[in-house]
Amino acid sequence: MNAADLQAVVDALGSPRVLVIGDLILDRYVLGDVTRISPEAPIPVLTARTQDVRLGGAGNVAANLRAMDAGADVVGILGGEGRGRQLLELLAQIGAESDGCVVDPERPTTEKTRMMSGVQQMLRVDWEESQPISAELCARLAEALTERLGRAQAVVLSDYGKGFLAADLIRDVVARARDAGVPVLVDPKGSDYSRYRGATLITPNRKEAEEALGRGIGSLDELPAAAEELMDVAALDAVVITLGADGMYFRTRDGRSGRVPTVARAVFDVTGAGDTVISQLAVALAAGVELEAAVHLANNAAGIVVARRGTAAITRSELRAALGAHEGARAGKVLAPEELDRAVAEWRSQGLRIAFTNGCYDLLHAGHVDLLRFAASKADVLLVGVNDDESVRRLKGPERPVNPLADRLEVLAALECVAAVVPFPEDTPGRLIEQVTPHVLVKGEDYADKVVVGREWVESHGGQVHLAPLRPGRSTSAILARARERQPGAGPL
DSSP states (O other), X not given: OOHHHHHXXXXXXXXXXXXXXXXXXXXXXXXXXXXXXXXXXXXXXXXXXXXXXXXXXXXXXXXXXXXXXXXXEEEOEEOSSHHHHHHHHHHHXXXXXXXXXXXXXXXXXXXXXXEEETTEEEEEEEEOOOSOOOHHHHHHHHHHHHHHHHHOSEEXXXXXXXXXXXXXXXXXXXXXXXXXTOOEEEEOOSSOGGGGTTOSEEOOBHHHHHXXXXXXXXXXXXXXXHHHHHHHHHTOSEEEEEOGGGOEEEEETTSOEEEEOOOOOOOOOOTTHHHHHHHHHHHHHHTTOOHHHHXXXXXXXXXXXXXXXXXXXXXXXXXXHHXXXXXXXXXXXXXXXXXXXXXXXXXXXXXXXXXXXXXXXXXXXXHHHHHHHHHHHTSSEEEEEEEOXXXXXXXXXXXXXXXXXXXXXXXXXXXXXXOEEEEEOSSSSHHHHHXXXXXXXXXXXXXXXXXXXXXXXXXXXXXXXXXXXXXXXXXXXXXXXXXXXXXXXXXXX
């Protein structure tokens, strides 16, 4: 499917309501630095700087649904302690309905605490109880589900093996949803998929599928037989298997199948990628989208989330931008001015250092590429500010620019070292630099005896200014002058 078709699908999704039933998890990240080894034992000492708390498990599914403008009803189990209250507060903040959640004072709220030094996970501490819930709780939940199933357009069973999704509860949910004609999507756990019998589809990753099959999937050619066997075991309509670097494979009971190639991105953290996949599938199927298109959307969303730290929710605008990566070289990197704050906030939330440089970039040449590569080497992401056409005319004269702004932005966006480009209308980038407050500001070394606009602002906020070496004889003006010399009598360039 082409990007334009998929973008049209995203635009037409509406606001379906999805019922999420499953294991609620509080994901806590303790962030700091390791600079020494403990004198008490040969273990690293993490000097904690800050912590970040997010929704995990079924809560992360709900967060992804809400980010896609879908309604989310959440049914799960919580402890009566502070962690449970904090989880409910997080659900309320995203606008998910959580009055179907049940408090069991005998069980702790599941929490996973990850100790992080930079991007490296040092240790994970889990607070959990994995025993199946009681028959009494099952009965209470069955009552709570009646109204919610009646208004849902899709149901997600998010199984993290914490004991909430008991066999009786799964059977009851699947039977009632089937009677109502509502699709049931399962993110499975364990090796016995017969417990999900009658669901619409399941979304195991390759390792989980192999565990359920009791054998390895040696090559991609074995996927059709593996999917058929999983559908037979659980009487499913379809199977979607996530394959990491190999993308995603889907197969339906009526023989439709396909593999969607992975979206090429740097993998930062796969935590929560399965939640993103099943939430995207649920939104699409609830809106009446065909499975193949739904898988394409889920694959693109997963490509975004694995480039971030921890669990994350993907918005429609982000998904639409990612789909735009398939159109030419822009790769979703060309930012409108109103999109800049969101992009900068996203980079900072990931702990990424931002480098900034600017220019007209009328005719991109080797000198430009050298400077951009230099700038990119000084931080994690490089943002390039580009003078719009009017400001270029003021700076360079009425014959410039040779190339219009849209072309200049697209050419820069095609460079791998550039994370994003944004236009600005002023003669200098001062306002833009103050808006971004980059960690690193880069100009050419010809500014050694000139005023570097933004230097004081950046340095006063703890940033650095670097002057990049220049390649001799490389400039747009020189290129244009040589062109005129070779075409005597030609008009202005």
